[in-house]
Amino acid sequence: MTGRPTLAVVGATGAVGTVMLQILSQHADIWGEIRLIASPRSAGRKLTVRGEEVEVVALSEEAFDGVDIAMFDVPDEVSAQWAPVAAAKGAVVVDNSAAFRMDPDVPLVVPEVNPHAARVRPRGIIANPNCTTLSMIVAVGALHAEFGLRELVVSSYQAVSGAGRAGIDTLRQQLKLVAGTELGTSPGDVRRAVGDATGPFPEPVALNVVPWAGSLRDDGWSSEEMKVRDESRKILGLPELKVAATCVRVPVVTTHSLTVHARFEGEVTVDRAREILATAPGVVLFDDPAAGEFPTPADVVGTDPTWVGRVRRALDDPTALELFVCGDNLRKGAALNTAQIAELVAAEFMGA
Numbered sequence: 001m002t003g004r005p006t007l008a009v010v011g012a013t014g015a016v017g018t019v020m021l022q023i024l025s026q027h028a029d030i031w032g033e034i035r036l037i038a039s040p041r042s043a044g045r046k047l048t049v050r051g052e053e054v055e056v057v058a059l060s061e062e063a064f065d066g067v068d069i070a071m072f073d074v075p076d077e078v079s080a081q082w083a084p085v086a087a088a089k090g091a092v093v094v095d096n097s098a099a100f101r102m103d104p105d106v107p108l109v110v111p112e113v114n115p116h117a118a119r120v121r122p123r124g125i126i127a128n129p130n131c132t133t134l135s136m137i138v139a140v141g142a143l144h145a146e147f148g149l150r151e152l153v154v155s156s157y158q159a160v161s162g163a164g165r166a167g168i169d170t171l172r173q174q175l176k177l178v179a180g181t182e183l184g185t186s187p188g189d190v191r192r193a194v195g196d197a198t199g200p201f202p203e204p205v206a207l208n209v210v211p212w213a214g215s216l217r218d219d220g221w222s223s224e225e226m227k228v229r230d231e232s233r234k235i236l237g238l239p240e241l242k243v244a245a246t247c248v249r250v251p252v253v254t255t256h257s258l259t260v261h262a263r264f265e266g267e268v269t270v271d272r273a274r275e276i277l278a279t280a281p282g283v284v285l286f287d288d289p290a291a292g293e294f295p296t297p298a299d300v301v302g303t304d305p306t307w308v309g310r311v312r313r314a315l316d317d318p319t320a321l322e323l324f325v326c327g328d329n330l331r332k333g334a335a336l337n338t339a340q341i342a343e344l345v346a347a348e349f350m351g352a
């Protein structure tokens with residue numbers, strides 16, 4: 001390859017794609033052409049990236065002509081079909097869907113944790129982890145590097161944008177229906193007000209929390225919970241890691257939060273954990289409860305790092321830490337991590 005790499009953004013019109021265009025406009029401009037691709041529904045629409053209007057083209061084999069790196073921010077089945085097409089045309093694919101994450105020939109990469117993995121990509125595809133795993137793994141990976149992780153018990157508080165534009169639209173519509181009412185005081189009153197408008201969620205999400213994300217897997221687990229387990233193991237290179245996750249949807253637009261109980265090989269101290277978290281790349285330690293300081297989605301949204309607060313040693317286990325973690329699911333949880341991976345590959349191409 002000579003000159004600057006050509007980048008394709010597939011799914012440029014979606015929730016993740018929209019944030020991707022912002023990130024590409026904010027990061028150092030290392031790209032030659034940036035080609036925007038979506039479904040035929042969006043062909044001809046104009047979107048702004050790097051301060052310029054670019055026309056969206058429909059997904060097709062020809063759309064990958066001359067593309068060096070292709071980011072895929074589309075549903076699983078679209079990635080499953082089209083990522084191999086882009087790879088066969090010579091592009092390195094960075095895929096945000098779940099289609100290839102557990103494929104042993106596809107690395108699952110978080111640049112702060114396992115950047116080396118991006119170089120070994122037998123299928124020409126690199127996978128981006130799911131947003132819930134990504135929202136905690138940079139902080140957990142930093143602690144693992146020092147203490148040696150043995151077990152994770154996590155609960156998520158997931159934003160509606162994790163379910164794409166449809167999730168955001170659903171919460172906003174439901175909030176209009178309940179705003180200014182006395183709802184939320186008797187069984188089923190919110191459900192009756194919301195009616196069938198539950199969008200991608202099984203229950204009303206306004207004035208509520210919903211202990212479900214994804215689809216049903218064996219023995220009552222959800223697909224989202226299985227992703228947290230499987231993907232944490234793969235990223236950290238710990239195939240035997242014990243993981244128990246409970247994924248919960250909350251009425252937050254963007255930014256996932258998690259409580260994390262992390263058990264390590266030996267005794268840990270809060271002081272050392274704080275030092276690690278305060279200096280780890282991509283992590284901000286924001287932890288002073290006496291001053292009312294801990295991360296919340298309302299403050300974290302739109303920012304890049306993984307924010308960590310409420311760092312405590314487990315009262316009944318000197319080998320375990322308790323944390324509260326927040327990360328913007330559309331930035332580090334999706335578009336930012338993809339952009340970072342694409343930048344790693346671009347640096348490789350440009351001989352850095």
Ligand SMILES: NC(=O)c1ccc[n+]([C@@H]2O[C@H](COP(=O)([O-])OP(=O)(O)OC[C@H]3O[C@@H](n4cnc5c(N)ncnc54)[C@H](OP(=O)(O)O)[C@@H]3O)[C@@H](O)[C@H]2O)c1
Pocket residue numbers: 010011012013014015016017037038039040041042043059072073074075076078096097098129130131161162163164165166329330333334
């Ligand atoms: N939201 C998150 O927090 C998050 C985090 C990590 C990973 N992800 C993953 O990232 C991917 C995109 O998620 P999202 O939340 O951005 O979804 P979304 O808002 O629903 O956007 C979907 C995008 O895919 C495009 N698309 C759909 N069907 C297509 C087709 N047949 N051909 C070409 N393009 C097609 C859409 O184009 P049109 O506008 O033309 O329909 C749109 O650009 C998914 O795999 C998701 O699981 C999402």
